[in-house]
Amino acid sequence: MKRYRNGEIWDFEHEVAVATNRPVILGLDGGTTSTVCICMPIMPFSDALPDPLPVLARAVAGCSNHNSVGETAARETLEQVMADALSKSGSNRSAVRAVCLAVSGVNHPTDQQRxxxxxxxIFPTQVKLYVRNDAVAALASGTMGKLHGCVLIAGTGTIAYGFTEDGREARAAGAGPVLGDWGSGYGIAALALTAVIRAHDGRGPHTMLTSTILQTLGLSSADELIGWTYADPSWARIAALVPVVVSCAEAGDEVANKILKEAVQELALSVKAVVQRLGLCGADRKNSFPLVMVGGVLEANQRWDIGREVMDFISKDYPGAHPIRPKSYLLCPDMVLGWGRFRLVEPAVGAALLALNEFMKECVQEAYRR
Amino acid sequence: MKRYRNGEIWDFEHEVAVATNRPVILGLDGGTTSTVCICMPIMPFSDALPDPLPVLARAVAGCSNHNSVGETAARETLEQVMADALSKSGSNRSAVRAVCLAVSGVNHPTDQQRxxxxxxxIFPTQVKLYVRNDAVAALASGTMGKLHGCVLIAGTGTIAYGFTEDGREARAAGAGPVLGDWGSGYGIAALALTAVIRAHDGRGPHTMLTSTILQTLGLSSADELIGWTYADPSWARIAALVPVVVSCAEAGDEVANKILKEAVQELALSVKAVVQRLGLCGADRKNSFPLVMVGGVLEANQRWDIGREVMDFISKDYPGAHPIRPKSYLLCPDMVLGWGRFRLVEPAVGAALLALNEFMKECVQEAYRR
Known part of the structure; x- marks a missing residue:
């Protein structure tokens, strides 16, 4: 293993006695708001995964999207969170068999290769490494590691990603706030801030968003919003205003309602684009497929339920879309699609399950070749 | 005068023999794309300004919008460009009587005060200093230093700014790309990039913009656009794609045409909001007022003439709006509005004329008090 420049991150490997040599896998979910790393033991082959899953350790850090915070900061965050998870599990890098790094901002094979x-x-050559877009881990988190169906993420950013059972894949959106991710938390909040500016300068109608947003941010006039907006380039900071928009919409504000309705259409459009390109719905548009829906915008669970509205839109065109949402597990615990019971786990666990599946597949192939 | 930390910028004051002690004024136009500083002599009171204006020196530098490049870089650019103009004019800071700094990103009294x-x-206490939004200098550039009427700027950013003859002022837009400056060069280009992404992932119609933009940027696929977009936060770099959008629209591309038509409506809306709030058009909406229109988006002068389309929209509601555009001088050299002949000069000269007007006004007031 090459000597890595951030040596101090791994100091615990010398300082702390390692409790066990049990082989482990790491699953990482790196988003624009936070990054989570899960350490799980290698489990024996089995049709059904144990419930609960045997998670050895869980570590959390900040943003690791290189498009948002830059390459150096993103890497340091990712390396630190892996070291934390291993340290917490009383393990170290020599026990690691596979790592699945699912990060937002992976849009091209060159991103993946870099x-x-x-x-x-960081890891020796025998460790299997997988780098995927964070949407792939989110899908796996709703399908117990199997890549089939579609996932819609709407948190600070948004993306729709899908896989057919024979391995074809497609995505829509996930291009960041400059390139039309209008249904994202950032997109919703930026439109709300824009509505405040436009009401203030006479280009748009009066809206309750003005007083509510200014009060939330502790500002005294709409002019001050401009300085506030550009003072910090973090996308998550803007997206944090989504609950304010939802509460204004629930209170009957027309501008806020229009923003949320357009976001719903945008999010549904992303899913439809993926489903159509992959033919997930079959020729008669009625085939069943899982649709995992995650992220703060979809999980708000308010009276104005963005996730439910998106699902209603999608169901009209694709009645076979089966939503897997944080609360849908409670609503239909016995829903079976022929390949296992649904159970929504967190995306980092999804990444770990992906690493496990891929690792075992490769082990079988290698054993077969020997 | 306090000793300023960037001492080396002013080294020329010791090194070069100053040719003249003639009192001068500095006018600066600091935009998101470039910054221009003009050095002019103090001219005697007169109804008509000399033609051509006696510009002693002109210096050019890069972006000085602190919201785009940060405070430190913006200040260094501004200081350097002032030093360059003084040095070129064979003058130095002791000859300066007034400075008008017209910079984009001045949105609030706290920005101005800072x-x-x-x-x-940088300048001793007796020098008169004026800090204004760059739109104010742009207005002055079309009205020979008099603040009356409305200006529309559409370059990398966009803003509409207006003054009544009795000194009331109003603005619309100018809040940057996150806050709804959709008719700006950045806004137009970002929508074009978005259209490429949406055509690629199935959310939008096919468009000629795809091949044209990818070829212009030397990219081989739409996926690569995401990395390109976030690799550099400069707004001007994105806005530089506007000519590509115009050429696609001229070639009949529907998506490009829709983007430009919406930009026209946005730009016209900004002007209308200012005119309405100030009552520039009078009670019967027919009063005459000058409308200065500047910036790369409005001056493109192509077959698809964005500036002319904006003007057509505005004229429908306000027939008294008299456009002052770079080419309108040629079209109607004798247009008079009761307060002097129109003549469009560059915004930095407008800033210098503003400084001159304000300086002379203050001199008269001081003489009166003595």
């Missing part, structure tokens, strides 16, 4: 090269600098 | 404090660090 991260793989850097990751290989 | 820049004034910093500027006072």
């Amino acid at each position: 991260i793989l090269t850097w990751l290989r600098d | 820049i004034l404090t910093w500027l006072r660090d």
Whole structure:
């Protein structure tokens, strides 16, 4: 293993006695708001995964989207959170068999290759490494590691990602706030801030968003919003205003309602684009497929339920879409689609299950070749 | 005068023999794309300004919008460009009587105060200092220094700004790309990039913008656009794609045409909001007022003439709006509005004329008090 420049991150490996040599896998979910790393033991082959899953450790850090915070900060966050998870589990890098790094901002094979090269600098050559868009881990989190169906994430950012059973994949959105992710938390909040500016300068109608947002941010006039907006480039900071927009919409504000309705259409459009390109709905548009829906915007669970509205839109065109949402587990615990019971776990666990599946697949292939 | 930390910028004052002690004024136009500083002599009172205006020196630098490049870089650019103009004119700071700094990103009295404090660090107390939004200098550039009427700027950013003859002022837009400046060069180009992404992932119609933009940027697929977009936060870099959008629209591309038509409506809306709030059009909506229109988006002068389309929209509601555009001088050289002949000069000269007007007004007031 090459000597890595951030040596101090791994100091615990020398300082702390390692409790066990049990082989482990790491699953990482790196989003624009936070990054989570899960350490799980390698489990024996089995049709049904144990419930609850045997998570050895869980570590949390900040943003790891290189498009948002830059390459250096993103890498340091990812490396630190992996070290934390291993340290907490009383393990170290020599016990790691596979790592699945699912991060937002992976949009092109060159992104993937760059991260793989850097990751290989941290782990020895025999460790299996997988780098995927964070949406892939989110899908796996609703399908127990199997890549089939579609996932819609709407948190600070938004993306729709889908897989057919024979391995074809497609995505829509996930291009960030400049490139039309209008249904994202950032998109919703930026439109709300814009509505305040437009009401103030006479381009738009009066809205309750003005007083509510200014009060939330502790500002005294709409002019001050401009300085506030550009003082900090963090996308998550803007997206944090989504609950304010939802509460104004619930209180009957027309501008806020229009913003949320357009966001619903945008989010549904992303899913439809993926489903259509992959033919997930079959020729008669009625085939069943799982639709995992995660992220703060979809999980708000308020009276104005964005996730439910999106689902209503999608169901009209694709009645076979089966929603897997945080609360849908409670609503239909026995829903079965022929390949296992649904159970929504967190995306980092989804990434760990992906790593486990891929690792076992490769082990079988290697054993077969021997 | 306090000793200023960037001493080396002013080294020329010791090194070069100053040719003249003639009192001068500085006018600065600091935009998101570039910054221009003009050095002019103090001219005697007169109804008509000389033609051409006696510009002693002109210096050019890069972006000085602190919201785009940050406070430190913006200040260094402004200080350097002032030093360059003085050095070129064979003058130095002791000859300066007034400075008008017209910069984009001045949205609130606190912005103004912060820049004034910093500027006072460079110039001795007897120099008159004026800090205004760059739109005010742009208006003055079309009205020979008099603040009356409305200006529409559409370059990388966009803003509408107006003054009544009795000194009331109003603005619309100018809040940057996050806050709804949709008719700006950045806004137009970002929508074009978005259209490429949406055509690629199935959310939007096919468009000629895809091949044209990818070719212009030397990219091989739409996926690569995401990395390109976030690799550099400069707004001007994105806005530079406007000519590509115009050429696609001229070639009949529907998506590009829709983007430009919406931009026209947005730009016209900004002007209408200002005119309405100030009552520039009078009770019967027919009063005459000058409308200065500047910036790359409005001056493109192509077959698809965004500036002309904006003007057509505005004229429908306000027939008394008299456009002052770079080419309108040629079209109607004798247009008179009762307060002098129109003549469009560059915004930095407008800033210098503003400084001159304000300086002379203050001189008269001081003489009166003595």
